Amino acid sequence: MALFWKADLVLLHPPTVYDFRKEPIFWGPISDVVPSSYIFEMYPVGFNSIAGCLVKKGIETRVINLAYRMLTDPDYDCRKVIKRLKPSAFGIDLHWLPHAHGAIETARICKKLHPDIPVIMGGYSATYFHEELLYDYPDIVDYVVRGDSTEESLLELMRCIKANRTVDHIPNLSWRDASGQVRFNPIACPSNAADVYYNDYLSMFRMAFKYIDIKSQIPFTGWWDYPITAIMTVRGCTQNCAICGGSAHAMHNLCKRGSPSYRSPSKIIQDVKKISSYTTAPIFLIGDLNQAGDDYSSAVLDGLGSLGLKNDLVLELFNYASESFFRLASQVCPNLNFEMSPESHDESIRNLAGKHYTNPEIEKNIEWALSFGAKKFDLYFMTGIPGQTYDSVMETIDYCEYLMKRFGSRLMPFISPLAPFIDPVSLVWDDPEKYGYTLFYKTLEEHRQALIQPSWKYILSYETKWMGRDQIVNATYEAGRRLNLLKMRYGQVDPATGKATDLRIKGAIDLNSKIDQIINEVQDKGKRKTMLLNLKKDMDSHSLSTICDTNEIKWRIMGKRFRILKILWDCVLG
Ligand code: B12
Ligand code: SF4
Numbered sequence: 027m028a029l030f031w032k033a034d035l036v037l038l039h040p041p042t043v044y045d046f047r048k049e050p051i052f053w054g055p056i057s058d059v060v061p062s063s064y065i066f067e068m069y070p071v072g073f074n075s076i077a078g079c080l081v082k083k084g085i086e087t088r089v090i091n092l093a094y095r096m097l098t099d100p101d102y103d104c105r106k107v108i109k110r111l112k113p114s115a116f117g118i119d120l121h122w123l124p125h126a127h128g129a130i131e132t133a134r135i136c137k138k139l140h141p142d143i144p145v146i147m148g149g150y151s152a153t154y155f156h157e158e159l160l161y162d163y164p165d166i167v168d169y170v171v172r173g174d175s176t177e178e179s180l181l182e183l184m185r186c187i188k189a190n191r192t193v194d195h196i197p198n199l200s201w202r203d204a205s206g207q208v209r210f211n212p213i214a215c216p217s218n219a220a221d222v223y224y225n226d227y228l229s230m231f232r233m234a235f236k237y238i239d240i241k242s243q244i245p246f247t248g249w250w251d252y253p254i255t256a257i258m259t260v261r262g263c264t265q266n267c268a269i270c271g272g273s274a275h276a277m278h279n280l281c282k283r284g285s286p287s288y289r290s291p292s293k294i295i296q297d298v299k300k301i302s303s304y305t306t307a308p309i310f311l312i313g314d315l316n317q318a319g320d321d322y323s324s325a326v327l328d329g330l331g332s333l334g335l336k337n338d339l340v341l342e343l344f345n346y347a348s349e350s351f352f353r354l355a356s357q358v359c360p361n362l363n364f365e366m367s368p369e370s371h372d373e374s375i376r377n378l379a380g381k382h383y384t385n386p387e388i389e390k391n392i393e394w395a396l397s398f399g400a401k402k403f404d405l406y407f408m409t410g411i412p413g414q415t416y417d418s419v420m421e422t423i424d425y426c427e428y429l430m431k432r433f434g435s436r437l438m439p440f441i442s443p444l445a446p447f448i449d450p451v452s453l454v455w456d457d458p459e460k461y462g463y464t465l466f467y468k469t470l471e472e473h474r475q476a477l478i479q480p481s482w483k484y485i486l487s488y489e490t491k492w493m494g495r496d497q498i499v500n501a502t503y504e505a506g507r508r509l510n511l512l513k514m515r516y517g518q519v520d521p522a523t524g525k526a527t528d529l530r531i532k533g534a535i536d537l538n539s540k541i542d543q544i545i546n547e548v549q550d551k552g553k554r555k556t557m558l559l560n561l562k563k564d565m566d567s568h569s570l571s572t573i574c575d576t577n578e579i580k581w582r583i584m585g586k587r588f589r590i591l592k593i594l595w596d597c598v599l600g
Pocket of ligand 2: 218263264265266270271272273274560
């Protein structure tokens with residue numbers, strides 16, 4: 027059947043480093059609290075929306091998650107796969123900056139194999155580095171579609187490419203004209219983006235059937251067994267967390283987003299209803315519902331309450347929320363969960379990081395959530411934030427113990443590093459001195475090169491006035507180790523899991539020293555590479571769920587994972 031479908035646009039998701047299967051890189055715990063592995067194989071959720079929009083308007087779109095395919099199949103040959111494809115254009119995401127190496131190498135391969143097929147890049151990092159992409163990589167990137175909502179511009183670009191028409195009218199487009207001159211069309215930011223576009227998982231299922239290729243659409247390793255879905259409730263954010271490249275400050279500077287675009291409550295309810303008819307896996311509502319005010323959050327929660335939802339539902343809290351919010355939320359479904367990220371136990375450090383709620387407020391929120399029956403309350407802390415010393419990180423773990431003692435095993439704290447990079451256009455990126463940071467890399471090429479350093483310590487793009495790279499690495503492992511022991515003591519993890527995590531952390535610390543020793547003592551480049559390659563197996567295994575077990579970040583699945591007949595039915599009729 028795949029023979030009869032020819033995609034006009036093939037969207038490729040690259041790994042962080044193209045040659046990750048060969049290169050000796052110790053990624054450490056950079057991906058421990060997200061579902062992906064160290065190569066960040068999860069593609070932007072916006073691919074669903076792009077595919078949903080374009081396919082509806084007659085542009086056949088196919089997603090191939092190269093990163094996932096390469097990770098799960100050692101023989102998967104990207105060049106062979108790309109060579110066989112003959113679309114009108116390739117689209118490659120450079121959304122997260124850690125894909126700087128993989129995205130550029132993938133574009134290079136596309137261009138080498140198909141010099142006449144245009145390569146389009148997009149995503150937050152491509153938006154920020156659009157000039158560099160077009161000037162410094164002239165032979166591999168033809169277009170950059172900028173902004174956080176590219177559906178319409180990309181659709182028009184595809185129509186123009188197919189009809190060989192000029193593109194100078196397309197908003198958000200950076201491109202090279204026939205004379206080779208680089209051109210930047212003005213940026214426009216749709217204020218209704220969250221509403222008019224799609225949370226369209228059905229288009230992904232359809233794509234899997236059309237191209238008889240389910241594997242290429244899988245978002246991350248293990249998704250088939252744990253098919254969690256995310257529903258975007260907003261584009262943009264009201265908050266200004268200092269380290270975030272998606273903050274109000276960043277989105278204003280990056281794509282002229284004046285204020286967030288909220289998805290209407292009725293559409294969120296529709297999305298949740300649809301997804302819960304396909305799967306019993308957890309559903310994550312991305313974006314704090316309270317951002318848009320009480321009327322909005324009440325409308326969403328009231329509507330969700332009428333669905334009789336059995337799936338685990340996860341809500342985010344960007345700020346202190348009211349008791350009535352938790353009461354109302356508790357009526358939505360029996361399996362409700364929350365996430366909050368105070369970053370530090372120290373309120374003055376939390377303030378510097380751009381978060382302005384107090385510890386008593388955090389504790390009130392946990393108390394309300396749990397007393398109204400929440401199944402799990404995840405609390406995220408971070409190493410590497412402004413004002414934070416090694417000792418302060420350890421005090422954060424003491425605070426975790428206090429909370430775990432008080433609230434029991436439904437409270438699940440995490441600590442992870444701010445890594446590997448400082449987000450472009452975050453407040454820290456724009457004014458590092460003000461926040462006490464030194465940034466080692468600023469250009470795209472510097473980040474690309476950084477990614478092929480032998481360990482996460484050297485990949486790390488910053489140090490702070492309070493902690494150098496060594497201290498950030500040491501504080502992260504020591505905090506992770508102490509927190510894991512506490513989780514064993516207070517029942518968040520069972521003894522066998524806890525012991526295995528403890529061993530992994532100790533192994534990672536040991537590996538980190540071995541790599542440092544090689545780098546400091548072995549001057550000969552060839553010999554150094556051979557010695558590092560000898561550690562590759564260890565490097566890979568100590569970069570997966572090091573400081574916590576992967577199950578700690580999961581919620582439950584009730585019963586059968588998929589309702590296949592319903593999915594098939596809707597794919598045909600929907
Ligand atoms: C939800 C979210 C996540 C989810 C992932 C959801 C997903 N699969 O996309 C989770 C929690 C898993 C996550 C993880 C990470 N995230 Co995140 N995440 C966000 C968040 C909060 C919202 C993103 C969003 O709303 N997108 C809206 C959807 C609909 O659009 P979209 O996916 O962005 O796609 C649109 C455009 O970007 C563009 N586009 C994207 N790709 C392409 C490709 C082409 C060819 C084109 C034309 C257009 C295009 O068009 C799309 C449609 O309009 C933002 C912060 C924010 N306020 O924006 C951070 C953010 C994007 N994440 C960020 C980071 C750093 C990460 C991590 C690297 C963190 C880490 N170290 O673990 C990981 C990477 C995970 C991976 N790839 O495996 C940074 C990125 C900064 C940067 N420039 O690099 C941000 C800005 C802020 C932050 N620090 O969290 N993240
Ligand atoms: S980290 Fe802060 S600024 Fe960024 S998306 Fe989350 S709440 Fe908004």
